[in-house]
Amino acid sequence: MCLTKTFLSILVLACGLAGPLHSQVSRQTASKTAKKAGKGEAKPAAPAPKSTTIPAGAKEIEPGIWSHPDDKGKVWLYRRTPFGIAKYEPEPEEETAPGIDLVAIDEGEMVRFERRTPFGVSRWQKKKSELTVDELAAYKRVSSASKPSVKE
Secondary structure: OHHHHHHHHHHHHHHHHHHHHHHHHHHHHHHHHHHHHHHOOOOOOOOOOOOOOOOOOOEEEEOOEEEEEOOOOOEEEEEEEOOEEEEEOOOOOOOOOOOOOEEEEEEOOEEEEEEEEOOEEEEEEEEHHHOOHHHHHHHHHHHHHHOOOOOO
16 A cells, blocks of 8 residues: 555656656757757748649539549549648549450350459359349350351
8 A cells, every 4th residue: 555655656756847857858959949040041931832722613523522624624623631622633434345354155044154353263153034234245245256147
């Protein structure tokens, strides 16, 4: 019990002394910095960065994201962030045909599909009446390639 009181009293004294000691050191450092600044020439302050704002007439395409073309016709996106407004170019969208990465193998009533993934080849089977858009596109691509074209 007595040891606990002693420890607490030492802790309180240490905390009480740390505040004035820290403030005294920081005052000395501040006065040295002020003396050094007074000796040399004052450097001009760097200009503040131009803050980006959302232009008038910008269309909100998603909550918090606006689109607006500049004077040259280039489209820019504006997004509200915790640090202000960010201006950036939209990323070009990849135009891929549906089912381009699928391999379809016709097996009568069923169609077997294969797709390469980072974890290996993924395989599955479906009935022709239950195909999704990607699967149907892959199946049509395979079935049109297997049919011979008729020349007259």
